[in-house]
Amino acid sequence: MSRETIVNIVLALLLLAIPLGASAMGEQFYVTLATRIAILALAATGLNIALGLGGLVSFGHAAFFGLGGYAAGILATHAFNAEPLFFGLPGTTSMPVIWLVAIMVCGLVALPIGAISLRTTGVYFIMITLAFAQMIYYFAISWPAYGGEDGLSIYVRNAFPGVNTAQPLPYFLICYVVLMAALGLFWLLRGSRFGAALQAARQNATRLSAVGIAPFNIRLVAFAISAMVTGLAGALFADLNRFVSPSMLSWHMSGELIVLIILGGKGGLFGPVAGAMLYVLFEFALGGITERWQFFLGLILLGVVLFARGGLLGLLAGKARHG
Amino acid sequence: MSLALLLEQVLNGLQLGVMLFLMAAGLTLIFGVMGLINLAHGSLYMVGAFACAAVAAATGSFWIGLVASLIAAAAAGAIMEMTVIRRLYDRDHLDQVLATFALILIFSEGTRWLFGSFPLYLDIPPLLQGAVPLPGGGQYQLYRLAIIGVGIAVALGLYLLISRTRLGMRIRAGESDREMIAALGVDIRTLYTVVFALGAALAGLAGAMVGALQSVQVGMGEPALILAFVVIVIGGIGSIKGALFGAILVGLVDTMGRFLLPKALALMMPAAQAGLIGAALASMLIYIVMALILAFRPSGLFAAQS
Numbered sequence: 001m002s003r004e005t006i007v008n009i010v011l012a013l014l015l016l017a018i019p020l021g022a023s024a025m026g027e028q029f030y031v032t033l034a035t036r037i038a039i040l041a042l043a044a045t046g047l048n049i050a051l052g053l054g055g056l057v058s059f060g061h062a063a064f065f066g067l068g069g070y071a072a073g074i075l076a077t078h079a080f081n082a083e084p085l086f087f088g089l090p091g092t093t094s095m096p097v098i099w100l101v102a103i104m105v106c107g108l109v110a111l112p113i114g115a116i117s118l119r120t121t122g123v124y125f126i127m128i129t130l131a132f133a134q135m136i137y138y139f140a141i142s143w144p145a146y147g148g149e150d151g152l153s154i155y156v157r158n159a160f161p162g163v164n165t166a167q168p169l170p171y172f173l174i175c176y177v178v179l180m181a182a183l184g185l186f187w188l189l190r191g192s193r194f195g196a197a198l199q200a201a202r203q204n205a206t207r208l209s210a211v212g213i214a215p216f217n218i219r220l221v222a223f224a225i226s227a228m229v230t231g232l233a234g235a236l237f238a239d240l241n242r243f244v245s246p247s248m249l250s251w252h253m254s255g256e257l258i259v260l261i262i263l264g265g266k267g268g269l270f271g272p273v274a275g276a277m278l279y280v281l282f283e284f285a286l287g288g289i290t291e292r293w294q295f296f297l298g299l300i301l302l303g304v305v306l307f308a309r310g311g312l313l314g315l316l317a318g319k320a321r322h323g
Numbered sequence: 324m325s326l327a328l329l330l331e332q333v334l335n336g337l338q339l340g341v342m343l344f345l346m347a348a349g350l351t352l353i354f355g356v357m358g359l360i361n362l363a364h365g366s367l368y369m370v371g372a373f374a375c376a377a378v379a380a381a382t383g384s385f386w387i388g389l390v391a392s393l394i395a396a397a398a399a400g401a402i403m404e405m406t407v408i409r410r411l412y413d414r415d416h417l418d419q420v421l422a423t424f425a426l427i428l429i430f431s432e433g434t435r436w437l438f439g440s441f442p443l444y445l446d447i448p449p450l451l452q453g454a455v456p457l458p459g460g461g462q463y464q465l466y467r468l469a470i471i472g473v474g475i476a477v478a479l480g481l482y483l484l485i486s487r488t489r490l491g492m493r494i495r496a497g498e499s500d501r502e503m504i505a506a507l508g509v510d511i512r513t514l515y516t517v518v519f520a521l522g523a524a525l526a527g528l529a530g531a532m533v534g535a536l537q538s539v540q541v542g543m544g545e546p547a548l549i550l551a552f553v554v555i556v557i558g559g560i561g562s563i564k565g566a567l568f569g570a571i572l573v574g575l576v577d578t579m580g581r582f583l584l585p586k587a588l589a590l591m592m593p594a595a596q597a598g599l600i601g602a603a604l605a606s607m608l609i610y611i612v613m614a615l616i617l618a619f620r621p622s623g624l625f626a627a628q629s
Contacts, residue, residue, distance in 0.1 A: 120617055122416060124560070135611065138606035139606070294428045294431070297425075299429060302426070
């Protein structure tokens with residue numbers, strides 16, 4: 001077993017053991033904290049498909065995170081008020097259905113956004129993805145039907161068949177299983193022919209075209225898959241907080257998702273998990289000491305970018321992964 | 324809808340455009356010369372506004388505040404360049420985005436630490452209070468007209484600086500081949516610091532001038548930053564001419580969209596609904612325009628030769 005595999009297994013077990021232990025001791029707060037870690041890690045794993053494997057620095061993934069959240073919020077609100085959605089379809093409080101809708105919506109939105117954005121590269125790509133996310137953000141703010149600037153509350157956490165989701169621990173376990181499934185997907189993608197082509201598109205798009213594979217199509221599919229995973233995380237996040245607001249769509253969120261990946265180590269399978277753990281712990285530990293925790297987070301982040309380029313995984317597992 | 328009202332909206336659009344130009348000119352210059360994407364440019368805008376408000380409150384003079392904002396923003400920019408930015412020039416854009424994102428966190432929290440969470444207020448200087456009559460019977464705030472004037476003067480000054488002076492020649496040379504100009508004996512490190520400080524001073528000037536129209540608060544730089552990004556992407560990153568054109572376009576489209584879209588939609592549907600849809604569409608309009616432009620010209624309207 002390589003050192004990275006060992007670190008990955010330790011991280012996976014740690015994320016599972018802490019809330020189990022905390023729950024046994026009746027410390028529900030820590031279970032919620034771990035759920036937050038799992039969901040943020042899931043969102044960042046989605047972005048890691050585009051950013052880590054494909055080298056596509058999307059600065060607009062908050063759009064998909066927020067869309068997933070609004071899918072959960074809107075469906076639950078309609079079900080709660082017993083109002084039909086458009087075309088007379090009913091709302092729902094069933095998580096699997098909500099997830100499916102969130103994933104489909106994000107995929108459908110990501111295709112045109114990706115198709116336009118992927119015509120550009122480099123800084124232009126960063127900025128146009130940011131602009132699309134801002135577009136959706138301002139739309140959410142100025143459209144009053146679902147709360148506008150104030151956001152939308154979900155009165156009762158949505159239901160999952162056979163699980164009492166209102167309890168912190170069962171809800172954590174749902175999020176944990178989804179995270180592991182997404183990591184499995186990332187691992188499969190990375191090892192597949194598709195993943196090889198995607199990574200080749202990052203390393204040298206001209207050569208990829210020369211062997212007869214169009215980089216554009218590969219990247220577009222990767223962008224859409226990435227958006228769908230992040231959207232799923234958004235739906236879970238909305239259910240965790242029982243609240244959706246435009247802040248989920250804001251560019252700060254997009255920045256945070258990138259930060260999670262870089263803190264953990266870009267391209268690595270468990271990079272987002274390590275990053276999310278670090279981030280939430282910083283927030284919790286620094287937030288307990290000083291109100292100004294973002295100041296110190298900024299300093300730490302600056303230090304990581306300037307001096308520790310492999311992220312936490314790079315420190316723990318040896319050389320920085322760029323594969 | 325009277326002509327005067329329309330003219331007022333056009334002037335508002337121009338004023339917004341000119342502000343955006345001051346932000347975008349610095350951003351695009353820094354990108355063109357150093358190849359760096361600087362998210363913390365909005366923080367320099369905020370530094371300018373806070374310096375102006377604090378000094379104006381202490382001395383009672385807006386003008387001393389304005390000078391202070393230029394000095395503070397340029398100094399903050401120069402320090403930022405020498406301590407952090409310098410290490411980022413040969414990194415990829417991802418590292419640049421992250422490091423400057425970290426700088427935003429540091430600047431925002433640092434400012435909140437120094438000045439507290441409450442917004443500061445800055446008064447329009449007595450010389451520029453009042454309004455001027457518009458043809459067609461309306462009136463227009465003198466201060467906003469002055470901002471338009473300052474913006475045009477800065478655009479002209481930048482043009483002369485870059486096309487006519489020795490410094491401008493070096494900046495242009497640095498854009499096209501940085502190794503060569505270093506080999507010719509130009510101190511490229513100092514040149515970069517100067518360019519960065521110049522961009523920072525322009526952002527600080529924009530912040531100080533807007534500070535008298537809005538409240539001065541932490542986070543004020545971020546909306547301006549994102550609009551400035553839209554501007555330079557539309558204009559073509561690295562092109563000052565593109566930044567000017569893009570800024571005026573974005574300023575006018577945004578202002579006129581908010582003004583005209585609800586009215587136009589009201590011709591087709593009930594007024595309340597038209598107001599809602601119009602406002603929602605208007606807030607997205609510049610991003611739609613940007614997407615359209617990039618879909619047809621992926622490197623902007625006035626792409627600088629790479």
